[in-house]
Structures are given as C-alpha cells and as structure tokens.
Amino acid sequence: MVEKMTTLEKLKKYLEKIKEKDKDLNIFLEVRPESELIDEAKRIDEKIKDGKAGRLAGYVIGVKPNINVVGFHASCSSKVLEDYKSTYDATVIKKIKEEDGLIIGMVNSDEFACGSSGETSAYGPVKNPVNPELIPGGSSSGSAACIAAGFCDMALGSDTGGSIRNPASHCGVVGIKPTYASVSRHGLIDLSMSFDQIGPIAKNVHDATLLLDVIRGKDENDSISLESGKLNLKELGKKKKFKIGILDFKIQDERIQKLIDEKVKEISKKYGWNVKKVRIEYIDTAIETYYPIVYTEFFSATRKFDGRKYGKKIEDSCGPEVLRRVLGGAEITRSEHEGRNYYLALRVRKLIEEEYARAFKEMDIIISPTVPRLPHKIGEKITIEEMYSYDALTIPSNLAGNCSMSVPVGKVDGIPVGMQIMADKFQEQKMLEVGALVEGFGERR
Amino acid sequence: MLKVGLEIHGYLNTNEKLFCRCKVLHGKKHSESNVNICPVCTGQPGSKPLLPNTEAVKKVIEIAIILGCRISPEGLWQRKHYSWPDLPKGFQSTISGPHSVPSGTGGKFMGIRIKECHLEEDPAAWNPITGEVDYNRSGAPLVEIVTEPDFKTSEEVVSWLGNLMSTLSYVSAIDKKSGLKADVNVSITGGERVEIKNINSFRKIKEAIDLEFTRQEKNPPKIEETRTYDEEKKMTVLMRTKDSAMDYRFISEPDLPVLKISQVLINEIKKSIPKLPFEKMKKLVTKYKIEKRYAEILTKRLSLVELFEELVKKVKPEIAIPWVSVELLGVANYNKMDVDEIDINPEHFTKLLLAVESGKISELKAKDILRGWAKGSSPPEKEIEEGKKIELKEIDKIAKEVIKENEKAVKDYKAGQKNSLNFLIGEIMKKSGKRAGFKETREALLGILG
Numbered sequence A: 001m002v003e004k005m006t007t008l009e010k011l012k013k014y015l016e017k018i019k020e021k022d023k024d025l026n027i028f029l030e031v032r033p034e035s036e037l038i039d040e041a042k043r044i045d046e047k048i049k050d051g052k053a054g055r056l057a058g059y060v061i062g063v064k065p066n067i068n069v070v071g072f073h074a075s076c077s078s079k080v081l082e083d084y085k086s087t088y089d090a091t092v093i094k095k096i097k098e099e100d101g102l103i104i105g106m107v108n109s110d111e112f113a114c115g116s117s118g119e120t121s122a123y124g125p126v127k128n129p130v131n132p133e134l135i136p137g138g139s140s141s142g143s144a145a146c147i148a149a150g151f152c153d154m155a156l157g158s159d160t161g162g163s164i165r166n167p168a169s170h171c172g173v174v175g176i177k178p179t180y181a182s183v184s185r186h187g188l189i190d191l192s193m194s195f196d197q198i199g200p201i202a203k204n205v206h207d208a209t210l211l212l213d214v215i216r217g218k219d220e221n222d223s224i225s226l227e228s229g230k231l232n233l234k235e236l237g238k239k240k241k242f243k244i245g246i247l248d249f250k251i252q253d254e255r256i257q258k259l260i261d262e263k264v265k266e267i268s269k270k271y272g273w274n275v276k277k278v279r280i281e282y283i284d285t286a287i288e289t290y291y292p293i294v295y296t297e298f299f300s301a302t303r304k305f306d307g308r309k310y311g312k313k314i315e316d317s318c319g320p321e322v323l324r325r326v327l328g329g330a331e332i333t334r335s336e337h338e339g340r341n342y343y344l345a346l347r348v349r350k351l352i353e354e355e356y357a358r359a360f361k362e363m364d365i366i367i368s369p370t371v372p373r374l375p376h377k378i379g380e381k382i383t384i385e386e387m388y389s390y391d392a393l394t395i396p397s398n399l400a401g402n403c404s405m406s407v408p409v410g411k412v413d414g415i416p417v418g419m420q421i422m423a424d425k426f427q428e429q430k431m432l433e434v435g436a437l438v439e440g441f442g443e444r445r
Numbered sequence B: 001m002l003k004v005g006l007e008i009h010g011y012l013n014t015n016e017k018l019f020c021r022c023k024v025l026h027g028k029k030h031s032e033s034n035v036n037i038c039p040v041c042t043g044q045p046g047s048k049p050l051l052p053n054t055e056a057v058k059k060v061i062e063i064a065i066i067l068g069c070r071i072s073p074e075g076l077w078q079r080k081h082y083s084w085p086d087l088p089k090g091f092q093s094t095i096s097g098p099h100s101v102p103s104g105t106g107g108k109f110m111g112i113r114i115k116e117c118h119l120e121e122d123p124a125a126w127n128p129i130t131g132e133v134d135y136n137r138s139g140a141p142l143v144e145i146v147t148e149p150d151f152k153t154s155e156e157v158v159s160w161l162g163n164l165m166s167t168l169s170y171v172s173a174i175d176k177k178s179g180l181k182a183d184v185n186v187s188i189t190g191g192e193r194v195e196i197k198n199i200n201s202f203r204k205i206k207e208a209i210d211l212e213f214t215r216q217e218k219n220p221p222k223i224e225e226t227r228t229y230d231e232e233k234k235m236t237v238l239m240r241t242k243d244s245a246m247d248y249r250f251i252s253e254p255d256l257p258v259l260k261i262s263q264v265l266i267n268e269i270k271k272s273i274p275k276l277p278f279e280k281m282k283k284l285v286t287k288y289k290i291e292k293r294y295a296e297i298l299t300k301r302l303s304l305v306e307l308f309e310e311l312v313k314k315v316k317p318e319i320a321i322p323w324v325s326v327e328l329l330g331v332a333n334y335n336k337m338d339v340d341e342i343d344i345n346p347e348h349f350t351k352l353l354l355a356v357e358s359g360k361i362s363e364l365k366a367k368d369i370l371r372g373w374a375k376g377s378s379p380p381e382k383e384i385e386e387g388k389k390i391e392l393k394e395i396d397k398i399a400k401e402v403i404k405e406n407e408k409a410v411k412d413y414k415a416g417q418k419n420s421l422n423f424l425i426g427e428i429m430k431k432s433g434k435r436a437g438f439k440e441t442r443e444a445l446l447g448i449l450g
C-alpha cells in the first residue's frame, strides 16, 4: 500500500467526495450501501492488521456496469437491463474479492459499451472531471472518470476498440488493454466477443499493473482464455533500454502528435532508447475492418435480450447507437450475403495482426497518441464518422489482439493527452516497464 | 411414389451438459423444474461456454463411425440464431451450417444414406400453456442425424428408426429412454418437399407420414412448406412456406476454439466400439437355433434382441422366444404402440417368465400380466402370487361344476365333437380366474369324462 490511511478512512473520504461531486459528474450508477461498505472496510483493516490481507487490501474499486458483480445491477448503462441484477460474480470480480479489493459500486458508461464519448448511456452522459463541459471519452467513461475525480483508487473497464485507453487519455489516468484472451471474460456482458477484454484503470502505472496482475490468467469459464505469467512490479521504474517504434500515421490534430514526439525524444535521450518510425500496412482500414465484426458479433450477443427474460427487448428500449449496431449486424448476417462482410473483415484483421507481428520482431514497443483528437463538448453534434475516428489509433491493437496502454504525458489546451504504448501479445511486462518510465515524465496532476 | 428423409435428434448419453458442468437428467423421469442449471445453460448475460464436454464429442464421433460417415478433423462451432422462448441465448450452438463442416458426412446405415451427423445443444423446454421454461435440459448434448430421402414407406421409416436408436443406445452413445425428436421430410414424385417439424414418437412419425402422403397425393405441393403434426386432429398443419423461411444468420462462435479431432482419437474410438448388435444378433440366432419365423421378427428389431438376450440369462430360450417375438409384439399392436415405446424392464419380464417356466402361473395369467405393462412394466411378484395356479383338487372340483352346468357340451363331446372339450377347458379357466393350468385342466376333464 502506498498511502498510510486505513481502508475505512479512505473509503469515508471517497464517499464524502462522491456525495459532494457526483450529482454533477454523473459517474456512479450504483454505490453499495454505506453500512455494508464500512463493515467490509473494517474487516479488511482487521486483516491488514493481522498481516493476512490480500494484495488489493486497502484499494477501493469501481466497476463498469457490463461486468457481473453479485447483487449489483449489471445494466450496461441501458434501459434494456435496468432490472437485471447479477446472480454471479465475473471471474475478475472473484479474483478481486479474493485479494481483498473493496468494490464500491458500478460506474456509468456508454450503453452496452457502444460509444467513445460516454454520451450514449441511458442514465445521462458522464462528465470529464478535468473539465465537466467535455466528454470523458468512452465507453469505460465512468471507470476513467471515477479515478480522475478521486472517487476511488482503481476501476475495471472493458476495451473492445479503445474503450479503456480512450477515456483514460481524455481523463488523464492510466488505462490498460491486456492481450486478448489474457483476462477471463466470464461475466463480461458481450459487445464483440472476439475483441472484448477487461482491463484496469488507475491513477498510476503501479496500481494498474497490480490490478492487472490480479485479474489475468486462464479461466475454465472462458474457453479461449490463455495462461499468462506473473508480472514483476519491482521492475517498474528501472532504467532499461528498449527499441521503440513511433507509429507513422497522420492524425488530424498535429498538436497531439507534436506532444507525443517531444516526450519520446526527451525520454529516449535520457534512457538511451533506440527510436525509429514504423509503418503498419492496412491500419488506415482499421475502422472499416472493425465495425462489421463488431456489428455482427453484437447482433448475435444481444439476441438473448428478446424481452422474454430481462424485461425489455433491446430493439425497443435501446438508444440510437446500440440500435445502429444491432440493425447493422442483422443486415450483415443475412444469409443471402453468405457471411461475406464478416469473413472478409476477419481476413483483413488477420493481415493487420500479421503486420504487427512482423513489426514486433524488430522492436519492443510501438508508440502513438492514444486518441487522435481532443474531446468534444458534451452534447455537441458530431458525425458518426467523426465519432468513430476517435478510435482510429486504439482499434488496431484490438484487431491484432496485442496489449496496449494509455499513459498521461501532458496537456493540449489544458486537456490531458495520453500516449499509447503497445507491445506484442503477452508482452505486458515490457509494456508496463516502458509505461512506468514514461509516467515519470508526465505532468503530475 | 413416396420419398421420406429424416432429421433425427437424439440425446447423447453423457453425465454432464455440453458447455457447463450441470448434470443431464436421463430417462423419462422428470425432476422438479430448473434444478440442474447455471449461468451458462440459462444464458445469463456475460456467461461463456466452457470447452465442450469431451464425452459428448467422443459419442458423436462414435455415432459417425457407426453410421459409416467421414469424420471431419475440425469442428467449427456455429451460432444458429432464432427467437423462441425455449432458447436462452437467442442462438443454438452447433457444428453445422454454411460456414462449418459437420462432424460426420456421407455415410450409410442399413440401406439408408446418411447426409450428415453433428453435435449440438438442446434448447430448454417451454410450456406454451403455462409459459414456464424449464432449463434442466437446456444445453444437453444432442446428436443430429440427417438422412437422404431414401425411405419409401412409413413402415420402413419406423423400423429403421427403431434399429438406429437401438444400435446407438446399445453402444451407450445415445440415451434411448430420453426419447427422440425428428423432423420428417415427405415428398411425392412431381411435388415439392414438405417438412414436418418436431415429432417425438415412432407412432406419430408413422401417422404423420401416412397422412401427409394421402394429402399430397390429392394435392401435390407446389412450393416447399414446413408443417406441424396435430395429433388430435390427425392432420398436418402449415407453419410456413419457403418464402418466409427462417434465416438463422449463422456465424462462427467467437467464444469457442476450433474442435480438433485427431486421427489418433478416431482410431481409439473405433477400437472401443463393441461388436455391433447386428453381428451379435446373427450369432444369437445361430447359437440358440432360433426358428426362422421367430428369427425374422427378431432381426427387424434390435430392441427385441436385446431384451431376448437379457431374458435368456435366466429363462430357457425356447420359453423366452415366443414371449418376446409374439406376445410382446401383440401387446404393442393391441395398444397401437410401437414395440420400442413399451418400457419393459428385463428384470420384471424375467420374473414373469420364470414363474411360467416353473409352472407357478398359467400362460394365460402371464399374458394378462404382460398386457398390463403397455404403459411400462412393474415388479410382477404380487400378481404372480395372487394368480398362482390352483391345486389339482380344486381343478377337479371346478371341472365337476362345469360339467354339471354344461350338459349339452358334455353330450356333444361324448358324441365325438372334440371341440367341445376346448369349450369346457375354457369354462374352467374362466371360473378359476385363469389360474388353472392348461395341461392339468385337460387331464382332469378327460379323467372325469372318461
């Protein structure tokens, strides 16, 4: 534990802050009853005193509402599931509880994780704690915002095309998208099954790493999950040499690229990193490749919300972005198309995956901005293409199935900007070590 | 000319469900609803399938081998979407569909070509009247067997089906007692194909085919149709035509790895398959020197051979044979049932026949007891005890009474009409509640009448 406060003291501080500020920020959908929280905090403090506490003892954790936690509403920030209460714990939740993490409640997000701004929630948009006029990014909007607002220590988000890294960047916190299949998805309500990963968001690389280390690993309840080794937190912050690639990709807002380039220059000079530009073929098609897959898998995943079991039929009760994806998926999967769009997209995805594999033979890390543009104002009308373009730099990592993270490195116009640090599949240790060194150069909040 | 093809769903004989660890309930006995359930088989949001039950995988391969199919080395799980109250996930997981290769293809079984057989999961059971959904069976592993339209009569369908089910349950691949569900394709020369969905007994399958044949002959179908069989009204009813055919929107399952079937596994399974019932049956016929007329009946139905085999463990073959091939079939016919639908416990039957063999009860009494088993056998001890043969002394007494009451028949007999003796024997049987032995009665009568 970094801080000296007891779990109870910290919890009380957080609850106080939530009471004071969350009416405005709209981050929490559900906070666990105070008496329950206090009892559990006391129990954890007892364990700490006895030296029997788990690795997450003393940490207060918020959860994205598409992750099942017994007794909580996993509403996915949707009216469709407003009455759905989880009957079981997701594997990641089980692991957190086993390590004495204190789950404080469910945070807001884009509806069914469909969005990049936090505005598609059926319970109102989440505000960016750094500047409440702005979107916090999405779809794990509340998970990033609850850290930025100082409402808790850590949070779980899910990342399908950037949903952890994007809001982490806009809110100035650390967010990790783990390697596909390295964290169990059992208990994560589907957006797009072949991309979805649960990951941590925290104030700093150390805390995010700790949470990641707890939740990852093979799980019988997720058939495609794979074993991944233990992370070594002690190596974080040690000076090491890395071969760094700077992604050669032109983005809209040159100020963002400039900030990233400057930081890399500065850091690499200090640590003697070898830096060169790297091109990844086909990544300009990433968005077009990504969405047919997402639409198709999301359509399939939401067939269970047929109005018979969970009260509401998704098509009747969801917002426009969710509906767009469901209807898009219904069209793509029509038998007369013989699966062409979906399987073509899967083929392009394979090409991109191979491109990255090739690149990572030559270098340890590929760096880029996390998000190519600054967040817009809440309620501001932007086109669907503009909305989707937020994820242009994060989606490739989901297509490739590798790991990536966003670390805050500074501000443009007073708005936080994250650096995306990407590594090959299951090379989290390397990625995190680079992340920790980069973090030392970030603007401390 | 009639052409019939089948899509048969049978329950694989496994302890656990296909994608979770819940127990599968076998047999006809039903427990309370929704006992064997978990987040996976009820399709709770966020639940994912576990790796497929290896027992189920092996059994499907075994079935594919028995049906003479080519085995596909890779099984690509597919999601078959449709909206129905019995389907918790809104799709069924199956190794079939346009983007997959079924587990087995291109086989032949007892003269009928097998198009494919594959592994899939059972939906839940939905009661349309109460609206209740019971998930006990949801996710149970099924094999679907699809034949080419090679059948020419309904009788052929039913006897082939009986043999298929017996063969597959004989090797413990499927659970015959849990029943089957079949979709039946019926067409006549010059007409389009009609599919009758979801028929769940041999008798109904036969009825539906016969009725559909008559209907089509009167009015040959011009477009493909899907119909359902209304048992009460004794007619098939239109569900939908080809224009409104279901689009299952098949996609590959992202939550499951490809199911690899190695040649090593296939060889292993091949070795483990016991001698098939047909080969075994031929041996039995030779071994027990079964008369041709009985052998012909037996060889049409493996279930009868199986039963016979059980019985002769304790009962003399010459006693067991007519009881299995004539008497039991008689009971089925009388009740308009298929013999495979009668649930006979071999132990019960053995006890009954041992009582016949030892002369404890009369054959007539035994037939009476057997007739009572149309809805399933029960332990016969009590009935045997109550129906025990009466003593010679008592037969004598009854015989004397009968002679007194039937002076005409006695006179006829004495005048040389031998049939009258049978009449008198029958009267004694009636009076004794079928408890008089036939031989003993005859002897008693002859003794008195001289």
Ligand SMILES: [Zn+2]
Pocket: B017, B020, B021, B022, B036, B037, B038, B039, B040, B041, B042, B139
């Ligand atoms: Zn289950």
